[in-house]
Amino acid sequence: MSRDDDATNERDESSGPSTTETDAAHSDATRAIVAARSEDDPPDTTEIRELAAAAGYAVVGEVTQRRREDPTYDLGRGKAEELMRLAADADAEAVIYDGSLSPGQTFSLGDLLPTGTAVVDRPRLALELFADAADSRAADRQLELARLRYELPRLREAVARDASEDVRLRPEGDSRVLDVEKRIESAERALDEIADDRAARRAERRDAGFDLIALAGYTNAGKSTLARRLADEVDDPDFGAGASDRPAARADTAAGDPADDAGALAVADRPFETLSTTTRRATVAGRRTLLTDTVGFLDGLPHEAVRSFRATIDAVRAADCALLVVDASDDPAALRRKLSASLSAIEATDGPVVPVLSKVDEVDADGLASAVEAYETVVAELGPRDAPVADALRSPVPVSVRDESGLGDLADAVADALPTATATVEVQNGGDAQAALSWAYDRAVVAGVEYGGETMAVDLAGRPDVVAEAERRLRGAGSPP
């Protein structure tokens, strides 16, 4: 296998580290009011506040409402006016809206608020967070596409609002709209090419005998920590469990828990720490695997925005086994919401999915039981639309990287989920047979060899296609003349 297949190859090294502008922005944070509406339960603003803080906002006030959606402001008119007064009193520069506003609602709210107050809904906030850290060519392209898809309907609305009655300017014919449409097509084409390259690389890696494992899950679930823990320790710092997959701009924003200063836990406790898929070698239950860490999912994003993060979705869907990381330390309601968002983003997979209940060191036995129950409730409620991924789900495995518990069970579950074939081939020993045997050793499918006189018996176990090819080569090389 070439150096090309190594740990950081899915980033574009030439683009260099991203700037640290955002860290500067954090110091004089933008003053913001959080607004949230929910139809059934009282709105819970915990997550949106965390996202806002991570994006550099200082939340100075909050307005929430429990009611159905209002077509003009999303909030009811009275609440929207309360928001306007609060924004004025608090001198807010932005309103962070915990939901996806239609273009019309965005403009109406903007018109109502004090001049200059930005309206930042949940998808836009996610885009701001991504913009902080895009660190590879694919991530840049994905971000660009997500941003353009977000902008297009809003631009159409702006053009329609600007158009005077006489001109009757149609948004479709506006040059700015056409420009954005063109850029969307070009970003989609670029991502198609990147996706094709990656599919080709996956095929090569499989031919080389690797099982492909992908880690998926909600942002901050613990994917990267687990990926680092499972990765093989190797001397070459460019390949393996080094810090090389950490975006440079983030290095100094890592969480300051001293206990986390070293090793696998040295990742920041903030959303969207990982913005590029990164692949490392890992030996799992004796199988040679390539482990791909991916971008986390986020609830409340439109389908289009989720689709823009194609590298993640493709890596998960095409894996021989996907690990779906679910944070067991979340309260059950949050766990259910995040799990549903993750499952609907994945939709379907080609291979099995092993759910991992992470951070179990933070919960006691009752807490773990409620996490399992919350997990099972979501899975039991999966509708027919989500059925493909439901079929792929195995039993959840509780794991803690912090106290090293459950890792053996996880390895067993993965080994069990990976496609496996076995064969025993008895052949004439000789130069050609040894060459075929060495081919099989290179691809890690030799489970044992027994020599007897002129013959040898080789036990093969591993990826079915590689086992079949090894068997063919051995028989071809070792059959009597």
Ligand SMILES: Nc1nc2c(ncn2[C@@H]2O[C@H](COP(=O)(O)OP(=O)(O)OP(=O)(O)O)[C@@H](O)[C@H]2O)c(=O)[nH]1
């Ligand atoms: N207590 C505890 N904390 C953990 C464990 N695993 C991860 N964490 C913490 O959870 C936080 C998020 O971990 P990450 O591995 O960055 O999560 P992620 O899923 O890769 O997050 P994104 O890349 O942002 O999507 C970090 O602060 C980790 O230290 C664990 O086993 N126990």
Ligand SMILES: [Mg+2]
């Ligand atoms: Mg990560």
